[in-house]
Amino acid sequence: MILKSYTVGSLAVQAYIVACPETKEAFIVDPAGREEFLAKELERLGLSLKYIVNTHGHPDHTAGNKRMKSLTGAPVLMHSLDDDLFRRPDIASMFLAWGFEPAPPADRHIEEGERIEVGTISFEVLHTPGHSPGSVCLYGHGHVITGDTLFVGAVGRTDLPGGSLDTLLDSLHSKVLTLPDDTIVLPGHDYGATPTSTIKRERESNPFVR
Numbered sequence: 001m002i003l004k005s006y007t008v009g010s011l012a013v014q015a016y017i018v019a020c021p022e023t024k025e026a027f028i029v030d031p032a033g034r035e036e037f038l039a040k041e042l043e044r045l046g047l048s049l050k051y052i053v054n055t056h057g058h059p060d061h062t063a064g065n066k067r068m069k070s071l072t073g074a075p076v077l078m079h080s081l082d083d084d085l086f087r088r089p090d091i092a093s094m095f096l097a098w099g100f101e102p103a104p105p106a107d108r109h110i111e112e113g114e115r116i117e118v119g120t121i122s123f124e125v126l127h128t129p130g131h132s133p134g135s136v137c138l139y140g141h142g143h144v145i146t147g148d149t150l151f152v153g154a155v156g157r158t159d160l161p162g163g164s165l166d167t168l169l170d171s172l173h174s175k176v177l178t179l180p181d182d183t184i185v186l187p188g189h190d191y192g193a194t195p196t197s198t199i200k201r202e203r204e205s206n207p208f209v210r
Ligand SMILES: [Zn+2]
Pocket: 056, 058, 131, 148, 156
């Protein structure tokens, strides 16, 4: 598997390129900044982008959707609950005040259990509400892309619209921390001591989930 990570945007989101080494098909997660650079990276790596996937609908993760889509032609995938909630006028205007233009609607909704496939690479969508109602984690090939659901040594905030700490902890304990010990955690922001972690390490040392 080809896996690359990039820090992008004003709130330092971790974007990920995931690709099949054989077919050179790729998906990109949360390309919310440096879109021209990311498009050039895809070109440099010889990859063809099949999907733009959002871990959730917060504007620091969706801010690049429009530009990335126009540069690559790839469709935007997001969970329906966040696509609906964060385009609601009252919420969109709150984020506009923070300097984020509203993102266009997703082209396709992704749901629990669905798979995102590029060539021989297949990631399962885990619906993990709590940080936002439509947050998802993407699990495959010994890796889990966790967005703002799980950080290295922390969890996402739950004080934004639709957030709930109880729901977040339930998602983590039922779907994420139950993954195999050596699963590599790829978070939506590099807030921890290291950029990545493992499920075992988070289960044992993350103070928010113990
Ligand atoms: Zn978020």
